[in-house]
Amino acid sequence: xxxxxxxxxxxxxxxxxxxxxxxxxxxxxxxxxxxxxxxxxxxxxxxxxxxxxxxxxxxxxxxxxxxxxxxxxxxxxxxxxxxxxxxxxxxxxxxxxxxxxxxxxxxxxxxxxxxxxxxxxxxxxxxxxxxxxxxxxxxxxxxxxxxxxxxxxxxx
Numbered sequence: 681x682x683x684x685x686x687x688x689x690x691x692x693x694x695x696x697x698x699x700x701x702x703x704x705x706x707x708x709x710x711x712x713x714x715x716x717x718x719x720x721x722x723x724x725x726x727x728x729x730x731x732x733x734x735x736x737x738x739x740x741x742x743x744x745x746x747x748x749x750x751x752x753x754x755x756x757x758x759x760x761x762x763x764x765x766x767x768x769x770x771x772x773x774x775x776x777x778x779x780x781x782x783x784x785x786x787x788x789x790x791x792x793x794x795x796x797x798x799x800x801x802x803x804x805x806x807x808x809x810x811x812x813x814x815x816x817x818x819x820x821x822x823x824x825x826x827x828x829x830x831x832x833x834x835x836x
Contacts, residue, residue, distance in 0.1 A: 688783040689745035692752035694760070694805070696737040698774035705737040708770055709763050714740040735774075749780045753796045764803060771804030781810045788813075 693714070696705050702716040715738040717723070720731050739759065741752040756778060760767060770776060778800060782788055788811035800807060 688785065690747070690749050690752065690780075690782045691743070691745050692741045692749055692756060692778060692780045694739040694756050694776070694778055696770060696774045696776050698735050700735055702735050702737050705735070705770065705774065709766050711739060711759070711763055713737045749782065749790055750793045750796065752780070753778065753792065753800075757796065757799055760803070767803055767805075775806075776804060777806045777808050779808045779810060781812075783812045786813060 698705075699719050702713070702718045706713060706716070715736070717732050717736050719733065719735045722729060722731055724730065739756065741755040742759070743752050743755045767776065780790070780792075782790065790809070790811075792807065797807075
């Protein structure tokens with residue numbers, strides 16, 4: 681029986697990028713974003729003043745980060761349910777994607793529920809996976825071998 685992956689946290693969000701004011705996306709969808717900015721908006725990084733090169737609009741799943749990615753996906757699709765026809769109006773002009781993020785102790789393997797895949801495709805939403813390993817496994821192995829000896833794993 682496979683064990684559940686050891687995961688620190690997982691979350692998902694819908695992001696919409698393109699040009700023009702982010703308020704246009706908000707008005708078209710009739711949803712308030714969790715984060716947004718517009719092309720040309722000022723922003724600052726490392727002391728330098730810049731302007732945004734594209735418009736960004738973000739809708740979080742609203743689910744705890746201890747839940748799995750299919751639960752996050754379902755929550756986003758439920759938030760979009762009454763706004764689907766408006767969303768389809770945006771997909772030609774904007775890049776619409778579901779971003780799935782997982783912070784893991786080691787490897788990452790995930791299968792998106794096929795019903796969610798089909799629904800996302802029908803809405804013109806592509807998927808993007810970000811998987812991060814929070815531990816440098818090479819350093820971890822070096823530390824273990826330094827502490828217990830090089831052959832610590834060979835006797836198993």
